[in-house]
Amino acid sequence: MGKKLILSVFIIFLSLLFSSCFDAREVGDYAYVSMMGIDEGVTDKLRLTFHIPEFKISGSGTDSGGGDGGDEEEITEKEVITLETSSLLTGVAILNSSIPKLLNFMHMKAIIVSEKIAQSGKAGEIVAGLMRYRQIRGITSVIICKGTAQEFIRAIKPFQGGLITENIEELAMRSENTGFIPDFTFRDMYNRIKSPTTQFLCNYGAVNDGKNLKEDGSGFDGYKIPGDYLAGDTPVKGGPKIELFGSAIFDGDKMVGTLTGFETQMVRIIHGTLKRAAFTIQDPLSPDKIIPIEVKEFEKPKIKIDLSEYKPKIHVEIKLEGDITSIPSRIHYEDLKMNQVLEQVFEKFIESGIKRTFLKAQELKVDIFDFGRTAIRQFWTIPQWEEYNWVERFPVSEFDAKVTFTIRRTGKIIDSEPIISSEGKE
Secondary structure, eight states: OHHHHHHHHHHHHHHHHTOOOTTOOOGGGEEEOSEEEEEEOSSSSEEEEEEEEEEEEEOOEEOTTSOEEOOEEEEEEEEEEEEEESSHHHHHHHHHTTSSSEEEOTTOOEEEEEHHHHHHTOHHHHHHHHHTOTTSOTTOEEEEESSOHHHHHHTOOOSTTOOHHHHHHHHHHGGGGTOSSOOOOHHHHHHHTTOSSOOOEEEEEEEOOSTTSOSSSSOOOSOOOTTOSOTTOSOOOSSOSEEEEEEEEEETTEEEEEEOHHHHHHHHHHHTOOOEEEEEEEOTTOTTSEEEEEEEEEEEEEEEEEOSSSSOEEEEEEEEEEEEOOOTTOOOTTSHHHHHHHHHHHHHHHHHHHHHHHHHHHHHTOOTTOHHHHHGGGOSSHHHHHHHOHHHHGGGOEEEEEEEEEEEEBTBOSSOOOOEETTEEO
């Protein structure tokens, strides 16, 4: 009897090992959505646009050593499908009944939301619904686009033969070395629109038709802060039609304003997330010339907030360092004393940029700098923090920023020399 029982258990266990998943599917059974656009519908609540790349296997062969060459996947075409529906789940069900593959969102890189929806205050409703959808990952990028998400997605094309999915992902990743867009994800959006301590900044995107690159005009009319514009306004012609530049500011789940690329850099300096960036300032001794400086963070910003009075007093200390990359005026800024002149000018430049951005945040009544996360540490309980009402106090707070900048290197040239012509020295 014991042997029969053991044999029965063994057979049952063995049969489980040889069984397969009843709902198993092959990779080729899915249509992987790389981007999804969300617009207001005309005949229904939402207009959804799905960007679906088509993969094929190529590159099969042998290498020079006689070994088998590996197969490579490449994207040959893209499929863009737009439909109107009441919800994502319903839209997916409709498409799954009309296309031969099942839509899958596990590898989606970006969610594009039209500026119209973001300004209407419907973003929170949409985000809450998408966050419950188990295929959508929290690290997905979110982009608020000028115009419609449908037009934005249809304008996306791979750059120099690269994958479209990689292009969007790399743009977001490289922001830490430019600072022109924020570094928040879909999960950050979901958490921040409900946060009592801070607000959400989102990537701002647009289709650039190249019309901002003027072919004629009155000519150069003085120094302009580099990067002080939004996506769609950059003076660029050629290359990818879509661009990410600047930020969309949210108050709760409603978009209330924008930050230019330069202003976004100022926010990232306060956040301590700007690893390296390029800035260009006016030459203090030759105002018609400029000086490009490559800047990086020396240490994390120190934030102190005094809550002893009704108006909070916010003080920020920032330490940066950088390299001079060019001196068009050929003034001897390599000298230690002249170094200090440039350092002081750059410190004032960053301080004024931060204060300008802070005043915009105050006017919109949104704490985009995460100062609330520092202030909350002074309270023992959540009820005490809620009673203090940081959202109400931030717009009337006093702000002061102290920037310390140190020039580390002056490039490969150690001494600027004048240009000599037949007329003598310049």
